[in-house]
Amino acid sequence: MNAPINRRSFLGMLAAGAAVVGVPSLLTACGGTASTGSTNVGGIATTTDHLPTYVPITYAEPDYPSVNGSLPGFEKIPEEFVQSVDAPPGKGSSFTAMTPLWGTPPPTTGNQYYEAVNEMLGSTLTFQIADGNEYGTTLATALAAPKDLPDWVSVPTWNIPPRFASEVVPNVFQDLTPYLAGDKVKKWPNLANIPTAAWSYSSFDGKLYGLPFPTGVINDSIFYRDDILSELGITPDVKNGQDLIDLMVELTDPGAKRYGAHDMWTAATLIHSVVPKWKLTDDGKLLHRVETDEYREALEWNAAVFASGAVHPDVDNTWGKQLFWDGEVVVINDGLGSWHENLAQMLGTNPNWSQTPFPPFGADGNDPTYYKGNPCSIFSFLKKTDDEARVTELLDLANVLAAPFGTTEYDLIANGVEGVHFTRGSDGLPVPTELAASEIQPTYMFLVDGPEANAKVQYPGFVKESSEFTQLAASYAVEPVFWGLQISEPDQYASIGQPFEDLEKDISRGRKSLSDLDAAIETWRSAGGEELRTFYQGILDES
Incomplete structure (x- = not known):
């Protein structure tokens, strides 16, 4: 082969x-x-x-269609939303859910956003939110006491603990195959709308356990604070790895508490086209990523970044996002989802706050090769139970949470309550209120989500800029060996x-x-x- x-x-x-x-x-x-x-x-x-039948639903046509797996982008709010679930499906039950958060946790009591979503669900879902940076430790601790585990648990793929597939999954979490396999999923149309690849990656040993949070194929990028560069009169022109180092050195001014870079290891792997795990040679043999020339070159480049003096001295002790928010770090590598999350976090106190990604480039100045990310990077699991009615009710709630763009459910989960968390501008776009910043944080999406869409229309220009970037980046994307397969x-x-x-x-x-x-x-x-x-x-x- x-x-x-x-x-x-x-x-x-x-x-x-x-x-x-x-x-x-x-x-x-x-x-x-x-x-x-x-x-x-x-x-x-x-x-x-064991995989659910795929039955796609379209409620709105994108302004920026998907290119090679990039997220479709929507610049407009539909004139009318479709209610995808006729009535609240819950039975008035109470459930707990554990999710990560890379930001300030919202209040769990007196939160009008949570109250509105619980009313839409017909049951009460109470979040146990943990620090995303420490979530692996929190998750391991929770799994060690399965009797006390919340009803619904989010598991990022990068936090999967040892023996997860062989011991934790079959003994702690609910096998959803009898409920969702094949045409059985059609009972829950929004779940049936999730692409097969995401379900496949949420399967273990031929059984379906996970509820996916589907993602686009391009998950990471290299961002810079373009508002700061504008103030400094610097126009970036980065075409290779050395150009980036030179820019980060130019931006560094310890006297002004400004440094060009955080730890740029993810950036190093991107621009050097380091494979996620295995590389297939021309003769059909496998090399592990650490054995490849690209991995070695990425290490050399990142060492050069540190040696340049451009890295913030507190890189190992202070959260990178905080340094980026404060302007103490100007260039950072991060997930694409952080782009709009940072806007939500910062625009309320700094209306001029802005970040943008560097256009794709290879370390040597040639076109890069980006390896597609897995079809979902986070999935969730239901705590194992003999109560079939409880499992069914949780899947009823999941069907609401997985409602795609263009539905009333999606609008509420994304934007909150109109008049409380946002108002409509003259163009019909939602304008977040101050309350939105404190009450709304990403939570439900980490439990289950429909096919991901770029519809953050509340941030002027964001959909256009991010969609055009991901379309371009995805044009360089290829599937790595074993792409999309959940291998134990x-x-x-x-x-x-x-x-x-x-x-x-x-x-x-x-x-x-x-x-x-x-x-x-x-x-x-x-x-x-x-x-x-x-x-x-x-x-x-x-x-």
């Missing part, structure tokens, strides 16, 4: 009945189980019977990659060198890396 595996063709083979997996040694190695009509390797089922790695290899996270920081900060990388790679190979490669190569070869 000399071409990267394509998730759509992979699922197509499964749907056609192709026997793509089933090597006994691999089944034993990954702890997979075989049953009539369904076997799995690394958690990948040989059938798609053998538990014994769960932590062998952890040393590289520390090493990335140490090399970047000059505490270690690239010779230490060579030693770490050899340690990784002998500690199970070669066996892990064989595991993935087996899946690749069989497919």
